[in-house]
Amino acid sequence: MKSLFQRFWPQLIIVALWLIFSSPYFLKGLVPFPSDYLVTFFPPWSAEYGMPVKNNAMPDVITQIFPWKKLTIETWKSGAIPLWNPYSFSGTPHAGNYQSAVFSPINLLFFVLPFIDAWSILILLQPLLAGLLMYLFVRSLDRSKEASLLASTAFMFCGFMVVWMAYGTLGYAALFLPLIFWGINKRSGLAISLGIALSLLSGHFQVSVYVVIASLAYILWRRKWPLMLFLVIGILIAAPQILLGFKSFLLSTRGETIVKGEIIPWQYLLTFIAPDFFGNPVTRNDWFGHYAEWAGFIGVIPLMLALFSIRKKLAEGWFFVILAAVTLLFALPTPLNNLLYALKIPVLSGSAASRIIILTSFSLATIAGYGVDALKDKKNSFLFSLASISFVGVIWIVLLFGKPLPVDTLAIARHNFILPSVLVVLASAAFVLRKKFVIYILIALAAADVLRFAIKWMPFEERQYVYPEIKSLTYLSTHVGNDRVFGNIGSGEVGVKFGIPLVEGYDAVYQSRYGEFMSVVSKGHVYPPERSVVQFDKYGVYKTEALQLLGIRYIYHRWSDGRNVWAFPYWEYVDAGVMHSSYRDEQYIVYEYNGAYPRAFLASSYVVATDDREIIDTLFAPEFNRRDTLILEQKPLLEPEPGPASAKIVSYAPTKVSIETTSQTAKLLFLSDTYDAGWEATVDGKKSPVYRADYDFRAVAVPAGDHKVVFRYHPKEFRWGIILSVIGLGGLVVLLKHK
Template sequence: MSEPGSSIPPDTKTRWPLASVFCIVTLAWFALSWPWLSGVLTIPWDAKAHFHPQLQFLASSWHKGLSPFWTPYVFSGSPQVADPQSLIFSPPFALIAALNPTPDFRWSDGAVLATLLAGALSFVVLFRDRDWHPAGAVVAALAFAFGAAAAWRIQHVGQVMSLGYFAITLVLIARALERGSLAYGFAAGIVAGFMVLGRDQVALIGVYVLAGLVIAAIAMARRPWQALRTSLPPLLAGTLGAVLVATVPILLTAFLAQESNRPEIDLIGAGKGSLHPAALLTGLFANLYGAAGPLENFWGAPSPAWEARFGSVDLFLARNMSQLYLGFLPMLLILTVGVVRGALLRREIIALSAAALIVLIYALGRYTPGFRLLFELPGVNFYRRPADALFILGALLALLGGYLTHLVMTDTAPRAKPWQRTVEAGLLLGALALALWLAWTVGRLSVAALPLVTALLCAMLAVGALVAARGLSLQGSAVAAAIVLGATLTIDLSVNNGPSESTALPSQTYDVLRADSRNETIALLKRETARTAGPDRRDRIELAGIDFHWPNASLVHELDNTLGYNPLRLGLYSKATGAEDHVALPDQRKFSALMPGYRSLLADMLGLRFIATGVPVERIDPSLKPGDLVQIARTKDAYVYENPRALPRVLLVRQAQKVDFDAILASGRWPEGFDPRTTVLLDHDLPPLPAGPAQAGSVRLLDYGTTQVALAVDAPQGGIVVLNDVWHHWWQVEINGKPAELLRANVLFRAVQVPPGRSTVTFVFRPFQGLFEDLGKRLRVGRDGGAG
């Protein structure tokens, strides 16, 4: 980031070939993205198992005129509006949802890839603003979009989106400071706001890096105080933009987090997600450890093969989380021209170099003493994987590699002294020797051989292309030089960072997540829930232990599911039912004291009627006895069972009993003789109901939407209507259009006391009003506490 107020007016750089470089980068992006854009392959794992169902729910809700702020289709009901991964506040996905009621995989994959393209083109603009060489811009752009975590962890959609916003924000804030522009400052704030809305570790690190670069730009200016004064207006405009975009969604998430399952992460727990130092070799040798698959080939830390030779490293990282490869060319220049010859210490780039070093220290986590200090920064203890910093580190290294390419192309790179050439050769040969030694020691030379040979070929290609491009550049053919390096990097990245088991699987693998899927199990569950539906009944299903991508299929097919896939859930629900993040494997279906198995009163109260499991259900719940569940089908994917004891969704009762909900949750014991069909358990007393001879009443579902449930009640003597949907205090209830008291019933559910006669009861989810009231309570508590 240049000194505030130091920008050269754009009209003095008219010869910089912006359109040509945009075309080169876009064509390379299209070539590298084609495996996904073609629809043959799709971004797998979390991109499908978690995020695509969220997009489908968002799209179908909007096109049906329903609110996406609450979903009944996972965890028996969940506040989507406060979930940072619901995509509601993600502009690309919200636009797709608005345009298409049934977006297929190419739409969701395209949004991710397009965000990376936007970030790549932003880097091109950054290079143009500094009048750095076009070939450097191409190198930086492609290394950013298809290098390191951006390539190897593209399935982590939220983090990839945050990375794209980071790149765009960096360019906008640089322009804001250099030109003293309120408009650019406000735009930077808007984009930064959307980055922060990712509410992930990439966004957090991005915010710290951007703040550090701004501080460095001001501190390094020739007149720091003047630079500060010049910078304040655009920075304030940016703050305003970020506040307008991010405040309400972040507050919603903050209040949800207080009552969720997500604890803070301690230093030891976070350290288990550290980048192992041996992973740094992947900066030169892509796929050295066999991360591209198959899984049994992977031998890097923390694989069984690695630990069998070197002992336990006590790390919790997937095989694709330790990949740093950006292309051989940028990494070669960083090591030689940048580090050994000292070009990264030049004034115009040293702030980026320092940022990259600090982010690397963060990524290495417990392997450096610096992580303990960085862990004290606000927000860091909410995240468990320092290795996530490879997203931002990749972006910074891409910029540095592009800058060093600029120096080479303009013949301004420092000349190597004899000792420096020796050190450079020693570093490269030492890295190769270390890689060979590790592979030999672990017994995986056969796996490492192909990546090492590929690296050597790419090294020769990169050096040859660099020499050719430099010659073209010095002859005045800057665009030709950019084409040569762009083509070279495209080949390199397609070979080394191209589709793998971590980043691309056949689209057919995820057929069950298509809105028009004819999957046998889903079709059966739809038929059965339609068959058993009644005026008072809306039965739930459970998908357990079938496959990784199944738990959120209910969001796509609008089936009320007791489970799902989400790292963020209501803590009350998790404690009551045992529901965890995921239930891909049979042993991931945990039960609780209050719901010790499928034969339990809570399962019946949830209306859990149909259970589809990937293995015989007794392997998931060994406590089941013959006859507890009835097997009704065996499909290609699952065993399907029926629970004949499932209760209706709505009940009208006349008796109420005050109890201690926390005690029931802890002990798992309901009061003696409790029958939810006649009695409701509450946490406080109610006014007595009118006395008189018992008269039959009824309650039925009038309308069941996402954020509104309407009931028709006929209660001759009054009573209490129990809706067996998850309770949350942002829900409100009305009787004949007038507000009434929302009751928390039977530990987990919603209820309301109704007067004698006929009435219409409407439960409405109002999160923004609920948030406003929560803030008011918090302010009153703070004021009263301060006064005391």
């Protein structure tokens, strides 16, 4: 037992630190999810709850990530592949939005644990895996156990890993980087390929691109050219996700516009020493910057060790100095950042520039390991102590006598700079002790620093408040069927969590054509859509026409909203006799709109138009009969004719919709779900073309008689991705077998 401890004590310390961080879950049953924030600020729960909120800086976890994960797992469990989301944007690609992480192996947790516990383990595993993999990598650089432990501690709880931990995507995309670098050092093709693939499947393409670029650069630096083949194999393995994501990107507003944003200001570099120098959203005293996007903290002591070690002979460690410097310059307002934006490179030029800071943090943590080993020299230890105290002293002189900030913000900066200063002084004082204790004191102080930072940020809250049951939501979930709902439901993608079909949505890569359609509803003409959000304009020019065409039968309304925050002019429809209440409780009322078209109906005629403006002008013309005439962009195979007809949706699943039709003449079947080239249709088992109708919806020609029309979502990008993935896996097996 003693020999095992002597061999694995650093790994045990990493696990111990992780257990301390995760103890609210294991000991108290709390979950790493901002549930207090959910029920306090997001309707409909905010009408019934109200409580203190720890962290209100992670709304996307509530409005996107958790609902998407719910849809992903439920679809997998139903035996289907989660390629499509029918509940947002009147239907939208699901796997293609990338952050849904549909193909991530970590999803297997949800097949063996209750959902909220699987979610908790998914979130909490990130720092543990990051720490263990970082230790493995730094040891492969011939660093001591102590050096590797400190580097691991700095990386597993670095700013980037902590502030994005609750999302369960960006952290996973980044944490496989040390595994890949270990594979490069050890010439392990398996580690390289799996690390690349796992990163690309983790749910954040931008971070994965950084990982791939850094890995390629390291291979070139180490001159291990043959290993590039394993990097390519890793990309091939993840091809289904990559191709689907690329397709969605091209069809989104992100594929059409590049916006420069989230560049870290020079003064924000002070947070590398004191992360709360400019305040913290948790304590509600943040007054400058974007805390989550700009977090470059790795701990005071690791940073000082990293800076100190640069003056020593680093050998292969110079790669990490260069990587840290270059990536930091890309994140700051520098010519390099301007050049990247000017090049208009998809993903890299138009995304949050600051997220490249993960490579800076990884590099600095690695260099800090070199600094630990350099401190074994007494002279070096003294210089480190002197340099550290001098640096902190200069900042204190400015804070105390320079008065560079207003009084209130200066007080925050001074207060939040005390702890980093104390840590530096304690670390420096440790050098007067016996040499063999100094390094362990530094490790302990560094661990305490980053652990405090992580615990302060991460919410652990009551599981009973994770989307708790609301009577009105239960009514919608059980009564609306395939009809759509419009209302103030939690913002973003919360409707996905409850299987409620909505016309709105929140996704960075939603289809821009649908956004254009909704802009017409709002303004009366095509207008550049928002980059991430589609909202139904309650007072839009064509709101009534859209209510009809999109099949919005239910309006979800809070009683007080008629004169306060969120108000739909339901009274116009009630007075006209086309809307009545179908449900009411103490907080909410549900109105049913009689004028909504069926989600699927048969039309008797069509017009062909290929110009977008002509389509819009025709579709919303007062004299145009949208219930019986469709606008197609090509001539259908059959000519529809007037006559009695009916259509009924008999089954509706995310990637498969079955409709039974009856008609005495040929008809056009209209489905008010968004058009996507990946949708295929069969009529009685025979393939039939799917036409884009009424600007962005679906139609199929059906002959006279009784028929069954089945829509299936099976995009060619997914088929090609599977082929490439099989090729990649096969190539990996062959290469490993003949190694």
